[in-house]
Amino acid sequence: MKVIHAADAMQRLALQWRKSNQRVALVPTMGYLHAGHLSLVHEARRRVGPAGLVVLSIYVNPTQFAPHEDLSRYPRDFARDRQLCRKAGVDVIFAPDNEAMYPGKEQGQYSTFVVEEVLGRELEGGTRPTHFRGVTTVVAKLFNLVLPELAVFGAKDFQQSAILRRMVKDLNFPIEMVVAPTVREPDGLAMSSRNKYLSRSERRTALVLSYGMEVARRLLLRHPGGLPVQKVVDPVARIINSQPAARLDYLAFVDPLTLQPQKRVRPGVQMTLAVFVGKTRLIDNTRL
Amino acid sequence: MKVIHAADAMQRLALQWRKSNQRVALVPTMGYLHAGHLSLVHEARRRVGPAGLVVLSIYVNPTQFAPHEDLSRYPRDFARDRQLCRKAGVDVIFAPDNEAMYPGKEQGQYSTFVVEEVLGRELEGGTRPTHFRGVTTVVAKLFNLVLPELAVFGAKDFQQSAILRRMVKDLNFPIEMVVAPTVREPDGLAMSSRNKYLSRSERRTALVLSYGMEVARRLLLRHPGGLPVQKVVDPVARIINSQPAARLDYLAFVDPLTLQPQKRVRPGVQMTLAVFVGKTRLIDNTRL
Numbered sequence: 001m002k003v004i005h006a007a008d009a010m011q012r013l014a015l016q017w018r019k020s021n022q023r024v025a026l027v028p029t030m031g032y033l034h035a036g037h038l039s040l041v042h043e044a045r046r047r048v049g050p051a052g053l054v055v056l057s058i059y060v061n062p063t064q065f066a067p068h069e070d071l072s073r074y075p076r077d078f079a080r081d082r083q084l085c086r087k088a089g090v091d092v093i094f095a096p097d098n099e100a101m102y103p104g105k106e107q108g109q110y111s112t113f114v115v116e117e118v119l120g121r122e123l124e125g126g127t128r129p130t131h132f133r134g135v136t137t138v139v140a141k142l143f144n145l146v147l148p149e150l151a152v153f154g155a156k157d158f159q160q161s162a163i164l165r166r167m168v169k170d171l172n173f174p175i176e177m178v179v180a181p182t183v184r185e186p187d188g189l190a191m192s193s194r195n196k197y198l199s200r201s202e203r204r205t206a207l208v209l210s211y212g213m214e215v216a217r218r219l220l221l222r223h224p225g226g227l228p229v230q231k232v233v234d235p236v237a238r239i240i241n242s243q244p245a246a247r248l249d250y251l252a253f254v255d256p257l258t259l260q261p262q263k264r265v266r267p268g269v270q271m272t273l274a275v276f277v278g279k280t281r282l283i284d285n286t287r288l
Numbered sequence: 289m290k291v292i293h294a295a296d297a298m299q300r301l302a303l304q305w306r307k308s309n310q311r312v313a314l315v316p317t318m319g320y321l322h323a324g325h326l327s328l329v330h331e332a333r334r335r336v337g338p339a340g341l342v343v344l345s346i347y348v349n350p351t352q353f354a355p356h357e358d359l360s361r362y363p364r365d366f367a368r369d370r371q372l373c374r375k376a377g378v379d380v381i382f383a384p385d386n387e388a389m390y391p392g393k394e395q396g397q398y399s400t401f402v403v404e405e406v407l408g409r410e411l412e413g414g415t416r417p418t419h420f421r422g423v424t425t426v427v428a429k430l431f432n433l434v435l436p437e438l439a440v441f442g443a444k445d446f447q448q449s450a451i452l453r454r455m456v457k458d459l460n461f462p463i464e465m466v467v468a469p470t471v472r473e474p475d476g477l478a479m480s481s482r483n484k485y486l487s488r489s490e491r492r493t494a495l496v497l498s499y500g501m502e503v504a505r506r507l508l509l510r511h512p513g514g515l516p517v518q519k520v521v522d523p524v525a526r527i528i529n530s531q532p533a534a535r536l537d538y539l540a541f542v543d544p545l546t547l548q549p550q551k552r553v554r555p556g557v558q559m560t561l562a563v564f565v566g567k568t569r570l571i572d573n574t575r576l
Contacts, residue, residue, distance in 0.1 A: 011462055019309055111406035112424070112458035118399035136400070137459075144460040170400035171425075172432040174299055 001086050003093045007100045007145055013092070014147040023052035026148035028139060031058035031095075032075040033084045036183040036191035040152040041088045043180040047150055055146050056085055057094040059101065063113075064134025075196045094146065101141065114140045114171070116163045119259050123272060124159050124283070127249055135160055136167050143173055150176040154183075156190050158272050158285040162259055182284075184210070190284045197280040205245045206277045209284040212236040212251070216271055220288055226266035229253050240275055249274035249281065256287060289374050291381045295388045295433055301380070302435040311340035314436035316427060319346035319383075320363040321372045324471040324479035328440040329376045331468045335438055343434050344373055345382040347389065351401075352422025363484045382434060389429065402428045402459070404451045407547050411560060412447050412571070415537055423448055424455050431461055438464040442471075444478050446560050446573040450547055470572075472498070478572045485568040493533045494565045497572040500524040500539070504559055508576055514554035517541050528563055537562035537569065544575060 004010045017024055025044035029037050037056075044054045058081055065071035078095065085093050102110045113133055120132035143151070153161050161179045168177050183191045188210035189203075198206055216232050233251055240248045253262045256270040265271075265288065272285035292298045305312055313332035317325050325344075332342045346369055353359035366383065373381050390398045401421055408420035431439065441449050449467045456465050471479045476498035477491075486494055504520050521539055528536045541550045544558040553559075553576065560573035 007460060011460065015462060018306065021307055108406055110458055112402065112404045112455045114400065114402055114459070116400045118396060141458075141460050144462060147462065167400045170398055170429075171402070172295060172299065172429050174303060174432060174435065 001082075001090055001093065003082065003095060005095055005097065005100065007096055010092075010094050010096070010145045011147075014145065017053060018147055023048040024146065024148040025052065025054050026142060026146045026151040027054065027056045027090075028142050028151065028153070029056060029058055030060045030074065030193065031081050032077055032193040032196070033081045034183075034191045034193065036154055036156065038084065038088050039183050040154060040180050041085070041090055043178060044150070044152045045089055047152075047178065053091045054089065055092045055094055055148065056090045057096075057142055057146070059094075059096055059138065059142075061101070061134055061138040062098060063102070063137055064131050066128060066130055069128070070194075070197075075193055094142075101138065113137045114167060116167055116170075119159065119163045119166055122259070122261075123250060123252055123254075124274065127274065127281075132160070132163050136163060139164055140167065140171070140173075143175055148175060150178055152178045152180055155179050156182040156192065156284065158270065158283075159259065162257065188214075190282075192282065194280055194282065198277060202245055202278045202280065205243050206275075206282055208240045208243055208246050208277075209273060209275055209282055212240055212273060212275075213271055213284065213286045215239060216265065217286075217288060220265060220267065224267070226264040229261075229263060229265055232265045236273075240273075245278050247276040249276055253288075289370075289378055289381065291370065291383060293383055293385065293388065295384055298380075298382050298384070298433045299435075302433065305341060306435055311336040312434065312436040313340060313342050314430060314434045314439040315342065315344045315378075316430050316439065316441070317344060317346055318348045318362065318481065319369050320365055320481040320484070321369045322471075322479045322481065324442055324444065326372065326376045327471050328442060328468050329373070329378055331466060332438070332440045333377055335440075335466065341379045342377065343380045343382055343436065344378045345384075345430055345434070347382075347384055347426065347430075349389070349422055349426040350386060351390070351425055352419050354416060354418055357416070358482075358485075363481055382430075389426065401425045402455060404455055404458075407447065407451045407454055410547070410549075411538060411540055411542075412562065415562065415569075420448070420451050424451060427452055428455065428459070428461075431463055436463060438466055440466045440468055443467050444470040444480065444572065446558065446571075447547065450545065476502075478570075480570065482568055482570065486565060490533055490566045490568065493531050494563075494570055496528045496531055496534050496565075497561060497563055497570055500528055500561060500563075501559055501572065501574045503527060504553065505574075505576060508553060508555065512555070514552040517549075517551060517553055520553045524561075528561075533566050535564040537564055541576075 025048045027040045060074050114136040115133050165177045251273040253265050253269045269288050274283045313336045315328045348362050402424040403421050453465045539561040541553050541557045557576050562571045
């Protein structure tokens with residue numbers, strides 16, 4: 001397994017691979033890997049085959065964090081990540097630093113961004129207005145540096161996947177977007193590097209996200225023809241906010257492709273929510 | 289010579305070329321070709337060699353025109369363009385329509401743009417605030433559809449080249465930007481498809497652009513150590529605005545890479561200007 005830090009070295013290698021017609025899959029991450037990330041690596045391997053190449057990028061991208069967010073304290077453990085990657089059969093870790101990704105940014109020498117202007121306005125984009133612009137920009141850069149034929153993302157970041165899929169289509173990237181299912185702890189909590197922030201009691205409180213989705217699912221089972229959104233929002237919000245350490249940020253029922261808010265909760269609708277547990281903001285989603 | 293209209297057909301072919309390691313150069317144009325465009329084709333051929341492939345794209349990109357601009361009357365003559373391309377040795381004309389480039393845009397299904405936020409603010413961007421966002425977006429799309437190793441642009445669109453070079457660097461496109469010199473009519477007027485708009489008397493008036501640059505050059509010859517910007521702006525502006533049919537839009541002396549306005553006109557400074565001649569807006573530039 002190779003570890004590459006320089007952007008130009010990564011791209012040179014990618015161009016060599018291209019010349020020899022190697023199959024390449026990219027798994028973009030912010031590191032501090034967990035079983036969710038590793039499931040993306042396995043999906044990537046399954047797609048490119050044993051002779052293909054799986055690149056996992058590790059980069060905590062500053063442009064997707066707002067000034068008040070958790071950029072500086074975002075968990076990092078490169079030694080552990082490297083070990084996990086080796087075991088999972090990753091071929092190359094691409095781990096650039098900020099100067100490799102945004103050279104001269106502090107001096108105004110970096111000035112190009114990729115923006116998606118419709119799907120990113122609400123939900124995560126409502127709470128984090130500059131977040132997706134950072135995500136689309138860095139992913140476009142990673143695409144051009146690694147030149148993969150496919151890239152694997154996690155379903156937990158539901159809106160992110162929808163936006164990146166739109167970016168790939170709109171900007172005609174010759175890349176297949178693969179979205180792999182969310183991996184959960186045995187008790188239902190979606191795997192996330194940010195779970196590390198949770199105290200022991202917050203860890204218990206964090207179950208309100210998956211429990212809230214379960215409540216919605218059960219309501220829908222009793223009303224197979226669907227029911228008005230408010231009839232689901234009210235009880236789920238009540239359950240979440242009844243936990244002293246929890247505060248619902250948003251809860252929405254949207255079309256899984258256009259992200260348009262739905263008036264009725266019906267089978268096939270995407271339920272998506274964000275909850276502050278203490279100071280930690282967690283997200284989750286499910287297709288009902 | 290092949291003519292391709294569909295975006296997916298273009299990309300399929302480009303991916304085939306990639307598999308067989310063909311060298312590919314792209315010459316993006318809005319059609320209505322003149323000797324300036326053909327010089328770009330020759331430069332492209334020179335770079336990829338006789339066995340390489342030269343793709344010329346013809347697309348009058350609506351996202352780089354403001355509503356009041358000349359999108360609908362921009363000159364078009366595909367039959368003539370095709371003939372010129374065949375003679376010039378173009379291998380593929382890529383001539384998509386709006387539905388191929390921005391599918392579903394009217395229905396809100398197109399929403400991703402590439403924006404450059406520093407170099408595009410002044411000069412052309414000052415007069416045409418949404419212009420470069422359209423240019424960077426369509427060129428990023430063309431890069432991903434044609435997958436060239438190099439792209440050739442004309443020096444006449446000086447600020448455009450600077451912005452696209454920045455985009456290529458910032459977003460890490462694995463593409464070499466080549467900028468070929470401006471081709472001029474025998475009397476000095478820079479070749480432009482928009483010259484077609486000029487009446488006979490306006491055609492004569494249009495010489496104020498190249499003449500204004502000549503005046504600046506002569507002033508600089510007399511002051512080889514440089515002179516304050518205003519000492520050049522004033523006489524050149526006076527000459528241009530003294531023509532009844534001409535109105536100076538802007539005249540600037542900038543750093544050729546950062547586009548920062550300079551206080552003194554010195555050798556190496558880029559002079560760039562835009563002039564309305566009647567209703568037609570013409571641009572030109574030169575390195576002093």
